[in-house]
Amino acid sequence: MLQPAKVSVVVPIYKVEKYIHRCVDSILNQTYTNIEIILVDDGSPDNCGRIADQYKERDSRVTVIHQTNGGLSDARNQGMTYVTGEFTMFVDSDDWLEKNMIENMVNSSFKYKADVVQTAFYYAYDDKSFLDNRYYSQRNDPVTLDNKRLMYELVVNDKVKNFAWGKLYKTKLIKDIPFEKGVLFEDVFWAYKVMHQVNSFLIVHQPMYNYYQRSDSIVANYTPRNLDMIRGLKERHVFIEELYKELTDESYKVILKMSLIHYNLLLMNRRKDKGGLHRKEIQSYIQSNYSRLKKAVKNDQQLKRQLHLFTMHPYFNVVFLGWRKGLRTLKILSHPVGLEQVNERKLC
Incomplete structure (x- = not known):
C-alpha cells in the first residue's frame, strides 16, 4: 500500500562517482523529509555502489539496489518496484535539486489537485547556469493544463518537456507504465503514455531542478x-x-x-x-x-x-x-x- 504524502525518489547510478554526492546530498537535505531515496546501482564499474551503500548506512530513508548493467530504463524500472510513496520523482545522478523543491511540488500538487507537477529548471554548467524564460516568468502564477492542452504542449516540447525528471508524479499513474529497455531517449517512448492518463498537469515556474550539462560534444559522440x-x-x-x-x-x-x-x-x-x-x-x-x-x-x-x-x-x-x-x-x-x-x- 502506498503511503500518503510520502515521496519516492528514484536515482539510477552509473559511472557518476564525480557527481553522486552532490546529487544524493541535495535530496537528503530537502526541507520536505517524508521521502525515500531509491539508489539503483546499475552495475557501475567505479565506486558508486560503495558510496550508495555508505548513504544507506547513514540514513534509513535510503534503499540501495545493486544489479548488472541494464541501462537507464532498466534501472528506473527496477527502482519503481521498490516505491512505497504516494508520489514519485526521477532524478538523474549527475543532476541536483534546490533545497525546497520537493516541498514546493507536493504542496502545489495538493493545492491545485494536480496529477503531475513540473518545475522549471536550470541548464547548469560548471561555472554558470541558464534559464529558459521565453514563455513564463518566475513571478507568474502556476499554470494548470487539462489533458488536451497537455498533449499539445508535450508534442511541441517547449512548455512541457518529455523529460521524466523535473516532475512529481502520483505513483498510481506511472507504476504500470515501464520505460522501454535498450533504447536511448527513453523518455520520448514513455512520456506520452503517462500524460495520456493525466487529467490535471501543473507547471510551476520557479526553477528548482539543476540539469547538469556535461562538456561532451554531441557531434563527436554521435552514433x-x-x-x-x-x-x-x-x-x-x-x-x-x-x-x-x-x-x-x-x-x-x-x-x-x-x-x-x-x-x-x-x-x-x-x-x-x-x-x-x-x-x-x-x-x-x-x-x-x-x-x-x-x-x-x-x-x-x-x-x-x-x-x-x-x-x-x-x-x-x-x-x-x-x-x-x-x-x-x-x-x-x-x-x-x-x-x-x-x-x-x-x-x-
Whole structure:
C-alpha cells in the first residue's frame, strides 16, 4: 500500500562517482523529509555502489539496489518496484535539486489537485547556469493544463518537456507504465503514455531542478543509436494519429525537424553511417511522407523552406543552414531567442 504524502525518489547510478554526492546530498537535505531515496546501482564499474551503500548506512530513508548493467530504463524500472510513496520523482545522478523543491511540488500538487507537477529548471554548467524564460516568468502564477492542452504542449516540447525528471508524479499513474529497455531517449517512448492518463498537469515556474550539462560534444559522440529519438517520435505519432488526431500536423513537424537535424549529424559522422544507410532511411521517410509533411509545415516558413530544399537535394538544406549561420555571425540576421544566463558560480 502506498503511503500518503510520502515521496519516492528514484536515482539510477552509473559511472557518476564525480557527481553522486552532490546529487544524493541535495535530496537528503530537502526541507520536505517524508521521502525515500531509491539508489539503483546499475552495475557501475567505479565506486558508486560503495558510496550508495555508505548513504544507506547513514540514513534509513535510503534503499540501495545493486544489479548488472541494464541501462537507464532498466534501472528506473527496477527502482519503481521498490516505491512505497504516494508520489514519485526521477532524478538523474549527475543532476541536483534546490533545497525546497520537493516541498514546493507536493504542496502545489495538493493545492491545485494536480496529477503531475513540473518545475522549471536550470541548464547548469560548471561555472554558470541558464534559464529558459521565453514563455513564463518566475513571478507568474502556476499554470494548470487539462489533458488536451497537455498533449499539445508535450508534442511541441517547449512548455512541457518529455523529460521524466523535473516532475512529481502520483505513483498510481506511472507504476504500470515501464520505460522501454535498450533504447536511448527513453523518455520520448514513455512520456506520452503517462500524460495520456493525466487529467490535471501543473507547471510551476520557479526553477528548482539543476540539469547538469556535461562538456561532451554531441557531434563527436554521435552514433546511429541516437536515431532512437526519431523512432520514439514515430511510435508516438501512431498513438497521436489514433487518439489525438488534431495534433497530427504538430507531430509531423517535430519528426521532420528531428529528421533534418539527425541527417546533418550523420553527414558530419559519415564514417559511422556505413554506405549512408541511415541517411537514406531518413531521406526515404521524408520523400514517402512529403505531402503530409508539406501540409504540416505550411504555416512555418523556415521549416517549409527546409523541406523544399531537402527534397530537391539534402545538401541544399545543409548549405541553407550554413548560410543562415553565416548571416547570424555577421549580425545580418538576429539570433533566435535562447537561454538567459541567471548566475555565475563554481559548482561543487
